Amino acid sequence: MSKTSVDRILFGAAYYDEYMPAGKDRIETDMRMMDAAGINVIRIAESTWSTCEPQPGVFDFSHVDRALEAAHRHGISVIVGTPTYAVPAWLVKMHPDVLADTPAGPGKYGPRQIMDIVNPSYRYYGERVIRRLIEHVADHPAVIGYQVDNETKYYDSVSPDMQALFIKYLRGKFHDDLDALNAHFGLDYWSNRVDAWEDFPDVTNTINQSLRGEFDRFRREQVAEFLAWQADIVREYAREDQFVTQNFDFEWRGYSYGIQPAVDHFKASKAVDITGADIYHPTEDELTGTEIAFGGDVTRSTKNGANYLVLETEAQGQHGWVPFPGQLRLQAYSHLASGADMVEYWHWHSIHNSFETYWKGLLSHDMEPNPTYEEAGVFGREVADIAIGGRLVHLAKRNKVAIMVSNEALSALEWFRVETGFPDGVGVNYNDIVRRVYDAFFQLNVECDFLPVDAPAERLAQYAMIVTPALYCTPEETIVRLRDFVANGGHLFSTMRSFVTDDEVTVWDDRAPHNLTDVFGLTYNQFTRPKNRVAVQFADDAALAGTAETQAEALIELLKVDAAANTEVLARYGHYAWESYAAVTRHQFGQGSAEWIGTLLDADTMRAVVREAVEHAGLKPVGLPLAGTVTVRQGVNKASETVTYLLNYSADEVTFPSPVAGSVVVAPEIIGADGTIDEAASVSLAVRPGKNVQVGEELTIPRWNLAVIID
Numbered sequence: 001m002s003k004t005s006v007d008r009i010l011f012g013a014a015y016y017d018e019y020m021p022a023g024k025d026r027i028e029t030d031m032r033m034m035d036a037a038g039i040n041v042i043r044i045a046e047s048t049w050s051t052c053e054p055q056p057g058v059f060d061f062s063h064v065d066r067a068l069e070a071a072h073r074h075g076i077s078v079i080v081g082t083p084t085y086a087v088p089a090w091l092v093k094m095h096p097d098v099l100a101d102t103p104a105g106p107g108k109y110g111p112r113q114i115m116d117i118v119n120p121s122y123r124y125y126g127e128r129v130i131r132r133l134i135e136h137v138a139d140h141p142a143v144i145g146y147q148v149d150n151e152t153k154y155y156d157s158v159s160p161d162m163q164a165l166f167i168k169y170l171r172g173k174f175h176d177d178l179d180a181l182n183a184h185f186g187l188d189y190w191s192n193r194v195d196a197w198e199d200f201p202d203v204t205n206t207i208n209q210s211l212r213g214e215f216d217r218f219r220r221e222q223v224a225e226f227l228a229w230q231a232d233i234v235r236e237y238a239r240e241d242q243f244v245t246q247n248f249d250f251e252w253r254g255y256s257y258g259i260q261p262a263v264d265h266f267k268a269s270k271a272v273d274i275t276g277a278d279i280y281h282p283t284e285d286e287l288t289g290t291e292i293a294f295g296g297d298v299t300r301s302t303k304n305g306a307n308y309l310v311l312e313t314e315a316q317g318q319h320g321w322v323p324f325p326g327q328l329r330l331q332a333y334s335h336l337a338s339g340a341d342m343v344e345y346w347h348w349h350s351i352h353n354s355f356e357t358y359w360k361g362l363l364s365h366d367m368e369p370n371p372t373y374e375e376a377g378v379f380g381r382e383v384a385d386i387a388i389g390g391r392l393v394h395l396a397k398r399n400k401v402a403i404m405v406s407n408e409a410l411s412a413l414e415w416f417r418v419e420t421g422f423p424d425g426v427g428v429n430y431n432d433i434v435r436r437v438y439d440a441f442f443q444l445n446v447e448c449d450f451l452p453v454d455a456p457a458e459r460l461a462q463y464a465m466i467v468t469p470a471l472y473c474t475p476e477e478t479i480v481r482l483r484d485f486v487a488n489g490g491h492l493f494s495t496m497r498s499f500v501t502d503d504e505v506t507v508w509d510d511r512a513p514h515n516l517t518d519v520f521g522l523t524y525n526q527f528t529r530p531k532n533r534v535a536v537q538f539a540d541d542a543a544l545a546g547t548a549e550t551q552a553e554a555l556i557e558l559l560k561v562d563a564a565a566n567t568e569v570l571a572r573y574g575h576y577a578w579e580s581y582a583a584v585t586r587h588q589f590g591q592g593s594a595e596w597i598g599t600l601l602d603a604d605t606m607r608a609v610v611r612e613a614v615e616h617a618g619l620k621p622v623g624l625p626l627a628g629t630v631t632v633r634q635g636v637n638k639a640s641e642t643v644t645y646l647l648n649y650s651a652d653e654v655t656f657p658s659p660v661a662g663s664v665v666v667a668p669e670i671i672g673a674d675g676t677i678d679e680a681a682s683v684s685l686a687v688r689p690g691k692n693v694q695v696g697e698e699l700t701i702p703r704w705n706l707a708v709i710i711d
Contacts, residue, residue: 038380046081258431296338374675445623521587535574
């Protein structure tokens with residue numbers, strides 16, 4: 001039985017002895033510098049298959065052994081990664097088919113993550129190196145856990161092996177009945193019908209989103225199976241006091257942005273003991289904390305609130321990310337505020353050649369101390385103090401709002417784009433809408449969990465409010481559960497393009513929204529683009545009276561309310577052709593209520609609508625009155641104490657009434673330009689460690705700073 005939690009807050013960096021400049025032996029110096037900075041864990045080996053196995057069946061773990069021994073001498077724990085996400089040249093030479101074919105053509109050797117994860121040759125050699133490595137390290141006292149693979153996805157593989165397995169999957173799902181498959185996916189359209197399994201076409205260029213979406217779902221299932229396969233091998237050797245994790249990532253827009261298209265985090269995380277994540281975010285003037293919170297909230301939710309590991313985040317990172325004084329410490333505590341039990345940088349030292357030469361680590365290319373390293377040490381030494389770290393570890397959340405997300409909806413809305421209905425890349429996509437809604441909650445200090453679209457009724461019942469941003473694909477059983485959720489007193493908050501199709505992208509053929517018209521007290525059967533600037537006007541006699549008129553930013557659904565049902569119209573469209581239609585509505589159903597947003601509202605208006613909805617749902621988050629001043633994140637520690645993080649993501653000092661009472665455990669510190677604490681400036685601050693704070697007492701937090709109060 002593997003461990004499902006860590007013993008303390010882990011703080012560390014990825015470390016690659018293999019990447020050091022030729023002839024440079026830094027390992028003792030590095031470990032001493034890590035120890036001085038409070039670093040207590042490193043991650044090794046996940047990128048180095050060709051170093052561990054330079055030729056087939058020839059293994060060399062000397063760099064692994066050097067790192068393990070040096071870390072152990074300094075009391076630093078080690079997470080060992082299986083090295084399967086970057087294949088060696090000899091494997092590609094022997095078995096070219098290990099490289100994935102993608103819609104762009106056959107794979108070519110060079111980059112990482114270019115393999116077909118279902119290819120038998122890749123699996124054979126991958127299993128061999130995993131077994132040899134884990135058998136070699138499992139009994140080492142420094143090893144506390146394992147990371148299986150790295151940011152695993154299906155890499156857009158449309159290879160023959162992937163497609164052959166997909167056909168086998170379809171034959172099983174439809175019991176070899178091609179008529180049923182053709183009818184289910186609507187393949188008569190444009191002569192896409194298949195009447196013999198041997199005629200089944202290459203799906204790379206299919207125009208049928210039901211089939212395309214099914215292929216995407218199948219490939220995501222292969223990711224989950226691949227990680228489970230690796231985890232099962234690792235567990236054959238792992239000790240009971242070790243854990244298995246994986247570093248899931250997110251949609252990438254130059255930083256971690258939204259739900260990952262190529263992995264279902266909820267399903268894939270079942271393979272691991274502790275879910276891990278890589279969370280990268282803008283910094284300097286663009287630091288808002290939003291991406292840190294979003295990534296953490298998604299990752300924590302994969303195991304229904306269990307603590308998670310941040311296996312990668314930036315230290316200096318890419319150009320434009322060198323943290324201002326105070327930001328690195330603020331960022332690290334921000335991860336803990338979302339429930340992380342580990343913060344680990346990618347990586348320790350900056351690499352001197354190859355692709356990521358300028359994705360800089362804690363140390364720069366001269367490998368000397370610098371302000372980023374020094375500030376990391378401020379955080380590391382603080383959380384190493386049991387009086388601080390011992391009270392911050394294992395933060396549990398008790399959120400009452402959950403956002404329901406769907407990989408199937410994400411995939412479908414790439415094909416049927418919100419603005420045009422075609423796969424042309426025009427306008428907003430699924431993650432834009434998810435983030436518009438999530439960001440509003442974050443900015444209002446209303447903390448959220450995430451739910452998979454197939455979450456059971458008992459999990460839905462944990463929440464007072466469930467949000468469905470653009471939940472385009474929704475299984476019938478989920479719609480029934482959401483009906484019951486509202487009937488039993490919950491508040492359902494849904495946006496445009498929700499409940500349009502079943503889980504296999506067949507549009508429901510009854511009134512929209514399917515089986516929920518009485519819940520929302522509305523229907524619609526037309527929608528259009530607001531290309532001529534369609535205003536959204538809030539009613540003077542409604543709950544959102546006084547909200548400024550705004551412009552619809554994307555598709556407008558022409559909502560027809562049921563007058564007999566007393567549906568409340570919160571806003572209408574301000575265009576002579578559409579003024580009879582509602583834009584934002586709310587309706588009582590059973591003991592609860594359901595709210596519908598028929599277009600994409602701008603960020604300010606979405607925030608106003610969300611705020612009113614939260615208040616309507618009877619929620620009173622402790623940080624809501626401070627929205628726009630300071631970010632408030634809260635939870636309960638293992639001693640059942642309430643832990644409140646007050647985070648100032650701005651270049652200005654903020655003063656506000658404390659939302660809680662308690663003792664200051666982490667106080668603001670003034671970080672100087674050299675990355676160390678300016679003791680003279682810090683001691684003059686009013687909020688210091690041990691200070692007892694009362695509700696409503698005025699607190700001041702300097703720029704890019706924080707305080708943590710525990711009661």
